[in-house]
Amino acid sequence: MQFFEGSEKKIEVVLQPGQPSLRQLEQPFWHQIVAKANATILSSVHNEHCDAYLLSESSLFVWDDRFLMLTCGTTTLVDAVVSFLDRFPKQQLAMLSYQRKNEYQSHLQKSSFEQDLQALNQHLDGCCYQLGYLDGHHNYVYHLDRPFEPPQDDATVELLMYHINGDAAAYLRSNNQSLEGIRQRLNWSQLLPAFDVDDFLFEPFGYSMNAINGDRYATMHITPQENSSYVSFETNLPQQEAQQVLGHLLGTLQPDSYDLISFNQEQFLDHQPGVVCIDQAQQDLSCGYRMRFQHFVKPASACRSATRL
């Protein structure tokens, strides 16, 4: 069975004022950080605010005073974080949050979330929450326990889609797909106008995309494999623009199940008829963000046959 763990781990760090720019560090710095996670840099786009790197497993965005890194598969993101903290110890940080999503096959991961916590707690004073039931979709977040006031426009949303269906899903699993064909179906030119888009098609399939426009970003990662398909989209676009993209993605990819996670942004999705929210949790984090989690599912429309292993 062809399996790839699409679910990401995510780190976001904001430096205290007065630190050197994260974009001006010596050339090998980010390559080493990425290597610590067991990933490599495939390509990049740059503008006056941000360097956006597409990774062999997901993405890295670097601004002058902050960075965001997502990695999937069996990467070891926590090792990259610890390596970053060796150079920028906790007193230089204004905010740090480390997130981990439920995995399809958590026993194949190189570390558990509990082990990640132990590693982080040797460098930081943090708190940790689980949003969502342990036997369903859930999201872990660990953050530096230090007051932080995010700027007004620092609001992000993540849409995590499971078991995609329909024409676009079939296309993403087909042998004759192309970057151009995927871009058209996802409609980046209309939904992310004025963005610099950097995307990559993996063999035999799988798609990654980074897009930046000023200090706005969007990133998407598609693992289309039947029975374990997973698509993540994340952006810091303003609420209404983000809502448009999310609506288009839901309609195009028709997931059976999806999570909506947001930080300082409330989102209302345009659900298909019958979709129900089966779990929701909300938490005000001491690092200045209100984190929201919702898990939506389509009721089963038919009896499926079993998967032969």
Place this chain on the structure above:
Amino acid sequence: MQFFEGSEKKIEVVLQPGQPSLRQLEQPFWHQIVAKANATILSSVHNEHCDAYLLSESSLFVWDDRFLMLTCGTTTLVDAVVSFLDRFPKQQLAMLSYQRKNEYQSHLQKSSFEQDLQALNQHLDGCCYQLGYLDGHHNYVYHLDRPFEPPQDDATVELLMYHINGDAAAYLRSNNQSLEGIRQRLNWSQLLPAFDVDDFLFEPFGYSMNAINGDRYATMHITPQENSSYVSFETNLPQQEAQQVLGHLLGTLQPDSYDLISFNQEQFLDHQPGVVCIDQAQQDLSCGYRMRFQHFVKPASACRSATRL
């Protein structure tokens, strides 16, 4: 955080005709089998058909020509199966099935289902299925790939309940519970009349029950811990009698989420208003059973707060 993995692994074996009775084996045999799984025998009840053992982690039922063993926690049931096969190799078996439910924390298990398969495939020729989505509740089944005709009354149902609520759930988590109080709430005297009941209350909480009547059995295991509560009930009662018990349990324990799994028995549950089936799968197994799987959930009624870890 107090955590105990309630989800069970399960083995069921039927011998070919002409084998010695499994109830007449030398005394240490079943003790050794149970020890291989890292469990111990707590108590037992017996009738003319069956020996029912309550284990430190779940249950063992032995009939003359078959046995059924369930173990939870981090037990190593597959080791017990391999040990059984050393004494009763495959040519002496009419049927074998090995099931494993999704765990709350699969990374804490001593083996993955894939590793269990490797161990079983060294002794058996089997096939293997997954019923249910990998990122939701699901059930793995491995069985001997050999035609078998189960007797008409060999039909079982399992009800696996997650996140129990209400008065009974609060009682099961309380300090002042007693065996008598639990029996009353579960109403065994009415629902399982004429059954010999053997039950056990664990410290600080947790309840296990075996019941037998002729060649009928019922078994229940309760892990009431908040945030990871799990209750399993399984029986080979006829359809209508089973339905009565399942209905009472659903009403009393009010789970947010539950799985109904059955073999050669179709069950219709009396769901609370609003409950939806979010996944269902069915498979005809070459060992003579039609296996059905359904996952039901209550829509989220309120936004929960996060769990602080």
